[in-house]
Amino acid sequence: MGLIEASRLKSPWILHYDTGSCNGCDIEILACLTPLYDIERFGMVNMGNPKHADVLVCTGALNKRSARVLKNLYEQIPDPKLVMVVGTCAISGGVFHNCYNVAGGADKVIPVDVYVPGCAARPEAIIDGVVKALGRLAELQEVARGKKSA
């Protein structure tokens, strides 16, 4: 594994976007930054800027207004990037799934790599989700290398 590929797995910078959440999952994500969970020990930093981010963390039911913002944010993140949705609402729209203003889950507009269920998702589940996302990135890197060598 190359230096850059190994570093990618050790420094996932997170961009958090709320597409219409009740704020429950957002607070759980912020709880990951607190001394109890301290995700910075895995190199994760909460970024406010999509241009510096690697992982887009999305919470809440996707309403039709925030759909284009989410798409815009996703496009501003430079490759390679991962998308993680946190909470039942972000997965499928949850209890809001048939509201007139709700489009559904975040995967209606952007490709999603990891789904973290829960209402609200617990910090342990969120950290586990990031680990799964990094596992997927490692897998993708392996595939890319295999293609190159073949």
Place this chain on the structure above:
Amino acid sequence: MNDPQAVTQQIMQQQLMTIGLAMLAVIIAPFAGGFLAGLDRILTARLQGRKGPPVWQPFYDVFKLLGKNQITASRMQLVWMYAYLAIMVFCLIFIALGLDMLLTVFLLGFAGVCLVLGGFSSKSPYSHFGANRELVQMLAYEPVLLLMALAVYFQNKTFLISRIYDSNEPLMYSMWPIFIALVIIITIKLRKSPFDFSTCHHAHQEIVRGILTEYSGSYYALFMIAEWYEIIILLWLVALFWAVPLWVGVLIALAVYFLEMFIDNIAARMTIGWMVKYSWVAAMVLCMTNLVYLFIKRGVF
């Protein structure tokens, strides 16, 4: 013994050694700076009751950023970012070769100007905000660096940094007020709290990422590397205050860096007007008092 050829050879050898040392400094500085940045992150975490990332985290970050796709809004900002890094490297070479301190300070200033112009060359309002704030920060720290070079001139009758190593008494004896001013200035220069206006290491939310908003991927990595050079340059300037046994100066520099980390963690961000007042009143008064003392000591009045 007085063979002119042997003397020239000796001078050549000395020059080669100095150039070799300078090259070594250029290679080692980013590693040392990155290591110090990693220590900063661990210490910050420990002060907040967290475990913190590994020491090598800044290197992981930089290598990751080097491998990212390159998206850019304007080509000009990349030119200024390359210039920022290149001038930082030149600045380090100047210090390592023991050349003119005044020119070193000017180079440091020009590096800052490059960063500001880079911020202004994209259309993002956050970037413009950051660049404006960086200009105000330069307004706050630049005079003190210039007065420091001037004081070194009054003390040693030369701007040459190499002469500081040869003097028999540390600069600290006669220049401790300027040393305190420099410590104040370094907080502004390293963009640490309470003076993290143009961009910030921790909470990235105020004006997104300030002057760095439009830099992504490898260009952001360039900034991080330049910042590591900057840490080493500033700490080297601090170490010059006790250059006679240099290890004392190095210890003082490390202590100053630790102090900066500590201040970063205990202070909240102040307003930008307060910074200018604080640095111009506190730091400038210290500098001017020191300069007057040096004038009197040298019997100019």
